[in-house]
Amino acid sequence: MRAGSGSCWLAAVAAAGFLSSVGAARAADETTLKQLETRAAAELPKMVAWRRDIHAHPELSGQEVRTAKLVADHLRGLGMEVRTGVGGTGVVALLKGGKPGNRVIALRADMDALPVQERTGLPFASKVTARNFGKDTPVMHACGHDGHTAILMGVAEMLAGMRSEFGGTVKFIFQPAEEGRSEHPADPNAPFGAKAMIADGALDKPKVDAIFGLHLAPGPSVGSVGYRVGSMMAGADGFRIKVTGRQTHGSRPWDGVDPIAASAQIINGLQTIVSRQLNISKAPVVVTIGAINGGNRENIIPDTVEMLGTLRTFDNAVRNDAKKRITLTAQSIAAASGATVEVSFTSVAYPPTVNPHPLSAQAVPVLNAVTGGKAIVIPLVSGSEDFSDYQLAVPGFFFILGAPPKGKTTATAAPNHSPLFDFDEDAMAIGARALSALALDQLARQ
Numbered sequence: 001m002r003a004g005s006g007s008c009w010l011a012a013v014a015a016a017g018f019l020s021s022v023g024a025a026r027a028a029d030e031t032t033l034k035q036l037e038t039r040a041a042a043e044l045p046k047m048v049a050w051r052r053d054i055h056a057h058p059e060l061s062g063q064e065v066r067t068a069k070l071v072a073d074h075l076r077g078l079g080m081e082v083r084t085g086v087g088g089t090g091v092v093a094l095l096k097g098g099k100p101g102n103r104v105i106a107l108r109a110d111m112d113a114l115p116v117q118e119r120t121g122l123p124f125a126s127k128v129t130a131r132n133f134g135k136d137t138p139v140m141h142a143c144g145h146d147g148h149t150a151i152l153m154g155v156a157e158m159l160a161g162m163r164s165e166f167g168g169t170v171k172f173i174f175q176p177a178e179e180g181r182s183e184h185p186a187d188p189n190a191p192f193g194a195k196a197m198i199a200d201g202a203l204d205k206p207k208v209d210a211i212f213g214l215h216l217a218p219g220p221s222v223g224s225v226g227y228r229v230g231s232m233m234a235g236a237d238g239f240r241i242k243v244t245g246r247q248t249h250g251s252r253p254w255d256g257v258d259p260i261a262a263s264a265q266i267i268n269g270l271q272t273i274v275s276r277q278l279n280i281s282k283a284p285v286v287v288t289i290g291a292i293n294g295g296n297r298e299n300i301i302p303d304t305v306e307m308l309g310t311l312r313t314f315d316n317a318v319r320n321d322a323k324k325r326i327t328l329t330a331q332s333i334a335a336a337s338g339a340t341v342e343v344s345f346t347s348v349a350y351p352p353t354v355n356p357h358p359l360s361a362q363a364v365p366v367l368n369a370v371t372g373g374k375a376i377v378i379p380l381v382s383g384s385e386d387f388s389d390y391q392l393a394v395p396g397f398f399f400i401l402g403a404p405p406k407g408k409t410t411a412t413a414a415p416n417h418s419p420l421f422d423f424d425e426d427a428m429a430i431g432a433r434a435l436s437a438l439a440l441d442q443l444a445r446q
């Protein structure tokens with residue numbers, strides 16, 4: 001560990017007289033980190049085996065039955081209190097430390113795979129197909145969630161072996177459906193993924209004080225982790241705008257109200273929200289209309305036009321502001337021509353992933369201690385992650401576990417969601433050490 005990295009084992013001792021015992025504090029710190037290194041190295045072959053098993057048996061969002069059973073059986077075998085069927089197929093388990101302490105720290109992994117046909121050629125490559133919105137579709141762990149699940153199973157075993165050494169509770173959250181849905185729900189507004197876990201009490205009983213999660217990616221290099229303090233990953237909101245006018249003959253527009261002309265103005269108006277209204281020096285914003293449907297022939301002005309769009313934001317206040325402006329802009333422009341408009345934001349909504357400052361200030365030194373100073377500030381990530389839903393409820397810190405496959409670099413590795421996506425399994429030991437250390441560090445802050 002680098003001198004002066006200031007992790008909380010230091011801070012905990014600091015409260016008890018740090019200035020007079022710097023040497024002792026640092027030794028305790030080193031001992032815990034060394035122990036985590038040894039335990040993670042011993043755990044790595046098991047994590048690799050779990051990862052390959054899960055990889056060969058991927059399950060789409062909301063269908064993670066086999067994976068959840070593998071996880072629940074493992075956690076029960078470690079003597080934990082396990083709750084299954086949380087938020088659908090989610091699993092939540094509690095590990096209570098042997099020392100006194102009231103803090104509850106959650107660690108989260110996502111378990112779902114994607115409708116992607118694997119082309120990695122790996123010996124444990126998926127040959128699985130499953131129903132995706134009613135169609136048989138090839139399924140692949142193309143986003144590393146097999147690794148996330150295996151890492152957290154490893155962490156569970158590491159920390160269960162150390163329970164006499166900490167106080168408080170570690171809550172393990174294995175979440176389904178991070179990637180969305182694989183079938184149409186009876187209620188389109190029913191929550192899925194993190195929202196469903198939260199609605200089902202994953203953060204309550206006992207109440208979580210802080211939560212941590214990670215994501216495998218081709219960068220940074222193996223042995224490093226990437227993070228940002230503040231905005232890190234984009235929020236994504238889908239929306240639908242329905243413009244209603246009054247149908248008439250194309251030769252007599254004055255007899256009706258043209259929703260196509262109004263829609264054209266609305267599309268341009270929406271772009272001025274980004275270019276003229278929002279402070280882009282605070283956080284970038286993207287508004288996209290990706291579909292527009294209305295009319296069926298050249299000489300009929302139709303009754304209605306429907307548009308589908310997405311909003312991407314990196315800040316929760318900007319997100320809320322932009323959503324209001326989208327509605328106001330569409331309503332005002334439609335009203336100017338006598339049309340009416342309905343704007344609705346869909347239930348497929350991911351808030352931006354934002355690492356709060358106080359928790360980040362505690363977490364980053366721990367990541368640096370684990371990686372030997374290789375916690376790297378990365379650029380904004382334009383993808384989304386529903387870890388952000390937990391962050392809206394409790395302080396949460398998310399980071400990237402760098403893992404380009406052996407023989408590849410960040411530049412040459414296939415990106416997440418590619419049919420060629422793979423990762424260096426050695427990185428799982430780093431991930432397990434990092435999550436364990438973050439939990440122990442927080443538990444020491446009684």
Ligand code: NI
Nearest residue numbers: 143144145215
């Ligand atoms: Ni993912």
